[in-house]
Amino acid sequence: xxxxxxxxxxxxxxxxxxxxxxxxxxxxxxxxxxxxxxxxxxxxxxxxxxxxxxxxxxxxxxxxxxxxxxxxxxxxxxxxxxxxxxxxxxxxxxxxxxxxxxxxxxxxxxxxxxxxxxxxxxxxxxxxxxxxxxxxxxxxxxxxxxxxxxxxxxxxxxxxxxxxxxxxxxxxxxxxxxxxxxxxxxxxxxxxxxxxxxxxxxxxxxxxxxxxxxxxxxxxxxxxxxxxxxxxxxxxxxxxxxxxxxxxxxxxxxxxxxxxxxxxxxxxxxxxxxxxxxxxxxxxxxxxxxxxxxxxxxxxxxxxxxxxxxxxxxxxxxxxx
Amino acid sequence: xxxxxxxxxxxxxxxxxxxxxxxxxxxxxxxxxxxxxxxxxxxxxxxxxxxxxxxxxxxxxxxxxxxxxxxxxxxxxxxxxxxxxxxxxxxxxxxxxxxxxxxxxxxxxxxxxxxxxxxxxxxxxxxxxxxxxxxxxxxxxxxxxxxxxxxxxxxxxxxxxxxxxxxxxxxxxxxxxxxxxxxxxxxxxxxxxxxxxxxxxxxxxxxxxxxxxxxxxxxxxxxxxxxxxxxxxxxxxxxxxxxxxxxxxxxxxxxxxxxxxxxxxxxxxxxxxxxxxxxxxxxxxxxxxxxxxxxxxxxxxxxxxxxxxxxxxxxxxxxxx
Numbered sequence: 207x208x209x210x211x212x213x214x215x216x217x218x219x220x221x222x223x224x225x226x227x228x229x230x231x232x233x234x235x236x237x238x239x240x241x242x243x244x245x246x247x248x249x250x251x252x253x254x255x256x257x258x259x260x261x262x263x264x265x266x267x268x269x270x271x272x273x274x275x276x277x278x279x280x281x282x283x284x285x286x287x288x289x290x291x292x293x294x295x296x297x298x299x300x301x302x303x304x305x306x307x308x309x310x311x312x313x314x315x316x317x318x319x320x321x322x323x324x325x326x327x328x329x330x331x332x333x334x335x336x337x338x339x340x341x342x343x344x345x346x347x348x349x350x351x352x353x354x355x356x357x358x359x360x361x362x363x364x365x366x367x368x369x370x371x372x373x374x375x376x377x378x379x380x381x382x383x384x385x386x387x388x389x390x391x392x393x394x395x396x397x398x399x400x401x402x403x404x405x406x407x408x409x410x411x412x413x414x415x416x417x418x419x420x421x422x423x424x425x426x427x428x429x430x431x432x433x434x435x436x437x438x439x440x441x442x443x444x445x446x447x448x449x450x451x452x453x454x455x456x457x458x459x460x461x462x463x464x465x466x467x468x469x470x471x472x473x474x475x476x477x478x479x480x481x482x483x484x485x486x487x488x489x490x491x492x493x494x495x496x497x498x499x500x501x502x503x504x505x506x507x508x509x510x511x512x513x514x515x516x517x518x519x520x521x522x523x524x525x526x527x
Numbered sequence: 528x529x530x531x532x533x534x535x536x537x538x539x540x541x542x543x544x545x546x547x548x549x550x551x552x553x554x555x556x557x558x559x560x561x562x563x564x565x566x567x568x569x570x571x572x573x574x575x576x577x578x579x580x581x582x583x584x585x586x587x588x589x590x591x592x593x594x595x596x597x598x599x600x601x602x603x604x605x606x607x608x609x610x611x612x613x614x615x616x617x618x619x620x621x622x623x624x625x626x627x628x629x630x631x632x633x634x635x636x637x638x639x640x641x642x643x644x645x646x647x648x649x650x651x652x653x654x655x656x657x658x659x660x661x662x663x664x665x666x667x668x669x670x671x672x673x674x675x676x677x678x679x680x681x682x683x684x685x686x687x688x689x690x691x692x693x694x695x696x697x698x699x700x701x702x703x704x705x706x707x708x709x710x711x712x713x714x715x716x717x718x719x720x721x722x723x724x725x726x727x728x729x730x731x732x733x734x735x736x737x738x739x740x741x742x743x744x745x746x747x748x749x750x751x752x753x754x755x756x757x758x759x760x761x762x763x764x765x766x767x768x769x770x771x772x773x774x775x776x777x778x779x780x781x782x783x784x785x786x787x788x789x790x791x792x793x794x795x796x797x798x799x800x801x802x803x804x805x806x807x808x809x810x811x812x813x814x815x816x817x818x819x820x821x822x823x824x825x826x827x828x829x830x831x832x833x834x835x836x837x838x839x840x841x842x843x844x845x846x847x848x
Contacts, residue, residue, distance in 0.1 A: 234664075239671040290641060294634035313615035313674055316637060320611060321667040323644060327660035332653045339648035343555075346642040350560040353634055 213517040217257050220270060224256040227278035231325050242310040242318035243325075246285050249301045252527075254410070255280045257518070258378060259385035262399045264511035265503075268389020272331075276388060279330035280381045282322045283338060287345050287377075289319040294353065295436055302427035334384040341380035348372025355439040359447070359459060366441050367408070374414075375407025382406075398502050402515065405499035410522050412492040415440040416485060417527065419476050425527040431472035437462045441491065445484035454478055492523045534838040538578050541591060545577040548599035552646050563631040563639035564646075567606050570622045573848075575731070576601045578839070579699060580706035583720045585832035586824075589710020593652075597709060600651035601702045603643045604659060608666050608698075610640040615674065616757055623748035655705040662701035669693025676760040680768070680780060687762050688729070695735075696728025703727075719823050723836065726820035731843050733813040736761040737806060738848065740797050746848040752793035758783045762812065766805035775799055813844045 214221075225248070232244045256277030263273035291297070292305040293315055299305060307315035323342070330338060351369040355361045382403030386396040417426060418433045419442065433440055443462060447455055458478050461471045479485050499519045506512050535542075546569070553565045577598030584594035612618070613626040614636055620626060628636035644663070651659060672690040676682045703724030707717040738747060739754045740763065754761055764783060768776055779799050782792045800806050820840045827833050 234668065236668060236671045236675060238675070239668060286641075290637050294637060314671065316611050316615060317667045317671055319641075320608075320644070321664055323641070324660050324663035324667060327648060327656055328664060332656055335648055335653055335656050339645050342645035343642055343649060346638045346645060347555065347557060347560060350557045350635065350638055354557060354559070 213514065213521045214252060214257075216517075217261075217514065220257055220260050221253045223270070223274050224253055224260075224277050224281060227274050227329070228281060231278060231282070231329055232322075238310065239314060239317055239321060242306055242314045243321050245303070245306050245309060245318070246288060246300060247282070247322070249303050251281075251285075251301060253281060254518070254522075255284055255378060255381040258381040258403060258406075258515075259388075261511045261514050261518070262382040262385030262391075262403075263389035264385075265399065265506055265509055265515060266386050266389040266391040266395050267507075268385070273385050273388050276330045276334050276384050277381075279326040279334075280338065280377070280384065282326040282329075283342060284377060286319040286322040286326070287342075287349070289315055289322070291349060294349065297428065297432060299428040302424075331384070331388050333387050334380075337380050337384050337387070341376040344372040344376045348374070348376075352438065356437045358439065361439040361444055363441060363444055366439060366444055370408060370411040370441075371404070374411040375404050378407030378410060379403035395506060398505060401502040402499045402519075405495045405502065406519055406522060409492040409495035409499065409519075412441060412488050412495070413523050413525065415442055416488055416492070417525075419479055420485065421526060427527070431467075431476060434462065434472050434475045435465060435467050437465070441488050442479050442484045445487045446479050446482040449482040449484060450478060454482075489523070496520065496523050534835065534842045535573055535578075537838075538582075538835065541578055541581050542574045544591070544595050545574055545581075545598050545602060548595055548650070549602060552599060552603070552650055553643075559631065559635060560638055560642060563627055563635045564642050566624070566627050566630060566639070567609060567621060568602070568643070570624055572602075572606075572622060574602060575839070575843075576605055576699060576702040579702040579724060579727075579836075580709075582832045582835050582839070583703040583706030583712075583724075584710035585706075586720065586827055586830060586836060587707050587710040587712040587716050588828070589706070594706050594709050597651045597655050597705050598702075600647040600649075600655075601659065601698070601705065603647040603650075604663060605698060607640040607643040607647070608663075608670070610636055610643070612670060615670065618749065618753065620749040623745075652705070652709050654708050655701075658701050658705050658708070662697040665693040665697045669695070669697075673759065677758045679760070682760040682765055684762060684765055687760060687765055691729060691732040692725070695732040696725050699728030699731065700724035716827060719826060722823040723820045723840075726816045726823065727840055727843055730813040730816035730820065730840075733762060733809050733816070734844050734846065736763055737809055737813070738846075740800055741806070742847060748848070752788075752797065755783060755793050755796045756786060756788050758786070762809050763800050763805045766808050767800050767803040770803040770805060771799060775803075810844070817841065817844055 228247050232240055234240050259277040259280055260270055260273045289306045292300055293307045297305055298308050306318055348369050352373055379400050383396055383400040386399040419431055423430050461467055461475045496519045500516055503512055503515055549568050553561055555561050580598040580601055581591055581594045610627045613621055614628045618626055619629050627639055669690050673694055700721050704717055704721040707720040740752055744751050782788055782796045817840045821837055824833055824836055
């Protein structure tokens with residue numbers, strides 16, 4: 207068995223098929239709008255969600271080809287949320303390039319997101335429309351929660367879990383469930399894969415939060431500590447606020463409240479995250495959710511695709527970007 | 528037979544059913560997001576698109592109840608495009624109230640639009656997903672064209688027709704076609720109703736452009752002449768530029784190029800629109816498209832719903848708001 211970090215390489219062929227489908231879909235006029243729509247889609251990205259969809263389809267006996275179009279649709283929907291999030295959060299960088307609104311301006315960036323979302327429904331399997339639409343509604347709810355947390359100092363761990371479930375995990379759930387449905391899953395199998403996707407998504411977001419304050423800036427493709435600058439209430443921030451002695455807690459809250467922090471303040475916040483044990487706490491939580499994800503798969507047939515889903519679960523918390 | 532302007536009153540019960548469905552759909556948390564999503568949906572609006580969907584369903588032998596949810600979905604999708612358009616066009620007023628971004632700020636307005644769009648796909652008939660998604664992609668293309676025209680002085684009548692077909696007419700086409708499909712139309716009937724919707728939509732947008740410079744501000748629900756301020760290339764503007772003598776043409780182009788025009792300049796532009804014959808030209812064009820719309824229905828069974836579709840066609844160019 208390959209190491210967890212090899213798993214995405216192992217699935218290069220599937221990723222190539224998804225990319226091809228996306229390229230075919232994003233052809234049209236006016237040029238400027240379609241360029242903006244392609245900007246992020248073809249700027250790399252791990253394609254975790256499409257891969258989940260394809261593997262889930264195969265894990266219940268379906269074929270890759272059945273799931274490719276819906277997989278591409280899910281990546282389009284994901285990219286639509288990234289483009290709009292970057293506008294709302296004022297994020298200038300994404301995947302190592304200027305974000306869409308920085309490159310094409312606000313109006314075309316809004317439209318490019320809208321277009322990607324519409325294209326998603328043009329190409330997805332009709333059986334998956336409700337699953338995808340429900341997930342997207344929840345993503346909107348999650349993003350609104352995330353933004354409202356920026357102004358609050360009383361965000362609890364439960365608040366955070368609800369927020370990341372909606373903002374991130376439901377789309378991974380939808381990806382796995384869609385693949386299952388396309389592949390002809392029994393109701394029980396579809397539920398198992400949905401549960402796998404949800405738990406994986408929770409771990410995925412926690413790891414994202416950890417990488418956002420610990421990763422190498424080049425690998426990350428955006429500035430380290432941007433969550434701190436925006437005052438995002440990640441589980442790391444919540445736990446640190448809860449655990450730190452009064453003086454350091456005050457210092458941290460002041461930094462989180464402020465916008466445009468200098469590097470020295472970002473470094474202080476990161477140091478406090480480490481010292482408070484918040485990062486370790488978050489890592490452990492992420493590991494628990496990965497374990498839950500894997501447990502969800504226990505009744506599925508023993509196939510290579512199920513093995514790949516196990517590997518992806520391990521990868522999610524071991525990845526460095 | 529009632530006069531054309533009575534037609535919307537005649538269909539009050541259908542409108543009530545659609546409104547109820549929308550209200551049921553837009554319940555959720557966080558409150559702020561759902562309030563923003565309800566802001567425009569429940570601020571009146573003629574509900575022309577849902578009505579088209581329901582009448583088209585009935586015109587091919589279907590029942591109202593079959594089409595109500597998809598009708599509501601179409602209104603949600605329409606409202607989503609209005610919210611995002613108002614952001615892009617910097618429009619502060621809509622339906623006599625401050626626009627969503629003026630009331631809730633940019634981030635929540637973007638999200639409220641996204642949420643409405645997602646909810647549309649949650650409730651529509653799966654058979655209509657492709658029709659609606661295709662139309663929405665085209666709406667995005669049309670909006671990008673509309674914005675790009677603002678900077679151009681060489682926009683032709685054909686350019687304008689392509690733009691309004693995409694920006695406005697395709698959603699009326701999709702509404703009629705969806706209703707037909709839900710009602711069990713033959714392929715030929717679905718095509719006839721799609722053609723009706725498309726032609727009606729073209730006339731509808733032309734009448735909107737006319738009302739935008741001739742209507743009573745109170746009825747319009749937004750400032751008269753906002754298209755002039757934004758330098759929009761309506762058919763009226765295009766025709767006036769083509770027909771006016773050199774000096775007046777220059778004057779008009781200067782006004783259209785400028786932003787934040789004083790009232791005196793808006794009045795000058797409106798006067799030039801009238802004097803050039805551009806408004807009359809546009810009215811005639813709109814009448815032609817209404818005739819095309821009606822002609823599309825000639826092979827449908829003779830029912831009261833078909834009569835209503837005729838009446839709506841007349842209403843579209845006789846309405847004052």
